[in-house]
Amino acid sequence: MTVVHNVVGLHRGSIDEDIKTFIGKFQSQHTRKSYERSIRNFFMWYRNKDIEQLTIEDIKIRNTDIVKYQTYLKSHEADYANVTVNNYIEAVQSLYEFFEINEYPVKSKHLKIDILSNDSEHAGALYLHEAEQMAELVLEERKQGQEKSAFLRMAYTTSFRKSTLQNLKWTDIKLNISGNYYEVSVVGKGGKKHVVPISTDLYNELLKIREFAYYQKYEDDRIFHLTDKTIRLMLESLKQKLGILPERNVVFHSFRNVAAGFGTLEEAKKHLNHSNISTTETYYRHINEDLSNSISLRIEDKIDDSVLESLTKEELIELIVNQNQGTLAQIKREAQEIVQNKGEMNS
Numbered sequence: 001m002t003v004v005h006n007v008v009g010l011h012r013g014s015i016d017e018d019i020k021t022f023i024g025k026f027q028s029q030h031t032r033k034s035y036e037r038s039i040r041n042f043f044m045w046y047r048n049k050d051i052e053q054l055t056i057e058d059i060k061i062r063n064t065d066i067v068k069y070q071t072y073l074k075s076h077e078a079d080y081a082n083v084t085v086n087n088y089i090e091a092v093q094s095l096y097e098f099f100e101i102n103e104y105p106v107k108s109k110h111l112k113i114d115i116l117s118n119d120s121e122h123a124g125a126l127y128l129h130e131a132e133q134m135a136e137l138v139l140e141e142r143k144q145g146q147e148k149s150a151f152l153r154m155a156y157t158t159s160f161r162k163s164t165l166q167n168l169k170w171t172d173i174k175l176n177i178s179g180n181y182y183e184v185s186v187v188g189k190g191g192k193k194h195v196v197p198i199s200t201d202l203y204n205e206l207l208k209i210r211e212f213a214y215y216q217k218y219e220d221d222r223i224f225h226l227t228d229k230t231i232r233l234m235l236e237s238l239k240q241k242l243g244i245l246p247e248r249n250v251v252f253h254s255f256r257n258v259a260a261g262f263g264t265l266e267e268a269k270k271h272l273n274h275s276n277i278s279t280t281e282t283y284y285r286h287i288n289e290d291l292s293n294s295i296s297l298r299i300e301d302k303i304d305d306s307v308l309e310s311l312t313k314e315e316l317i318e319l320i321v322n323q324n325q326g327t328l329a330q331i332k333r334e335a336q337e338i339v340q341n342k343g344e345m346n347s
Helices: 015-024 029-046 063-074 083-099 128-138 144-159 162-166 200-211 215-216 229-242 254-263 265-272 277-287 306-310 313-321 325-346
Strands: 173-175 181-187 194-198
Touching: 015 029, 015 063, 015 083, 015 128, 015 325, 029 063, 029 083, 063 083, 128 229, 144 194, 144 200, 144 229, 181 200, 194 200, 200 215, 229 254, 313 325
Parallel strands: none
Antiparallel strands: 173 181, 181 194
């Protein structure tokens, strides 16, 4: 009698059960969800299968396969940061180490590849007054000037990624029930819906695009029809006009970070549609990094409040106007409330 041995190692359950065992060993719920999502996405790309359908043949892998996957993530329309790509791949690498320990027919060394450089601060800082100047300057261009200007205003106002803006449709924008502003609905990373309000003024700037003769040929409902090349050349030209040096490394992603200088960390997280506040903190800290206002200096800096009374009205206004954009916006909002309250009391 012939005995057939079908031994695949120490593991006893199915592949998907072992994957879930691997994921379940992490204490953090956030880590478990992140690893499961990364692993599921990988096998859907690699084998077009859910993990529940995987066979032994499906998990066999070559080094070139993981290199191709890294390239796929780098060029993904979601515009993943290098650190995000590294995290997605690290989850798959850890799983294959687990597979090898449990004597699956794989070699974890086949997944060793060079990690991408940490580009969490790769996009250099761009400030509101510069972004506004760019939108004004490009408006003067004869070809697609209005479209380019509106594109930049949407970029630094909504913080949407370039690919999201390029795919934005008129049907994605709805008037809020109050009638005071418009809501722009998009699908962000991970399929998560993201809604950002824009002013009526900005919406009217978008509508102006439709008035141009060249725009009448489009029937795809998309708002913008600017190619990657057009956007790249536009930005390079604008940086030269404003004297923005190459070492500042201002790229299109810099428009997304303009809003990080406004409001609280929680507000910035919601606006940027980040799942993890630590991601937001990287951008927030980079934009607001002014060590002259550090706690270690302020604790020694005892200045009497009366110093403000010695300033003239013009000096006080200049002092306020020179604050960072987030602080200035908050002061102006509170000043507007005071003026409105005074008007109500006098009426």
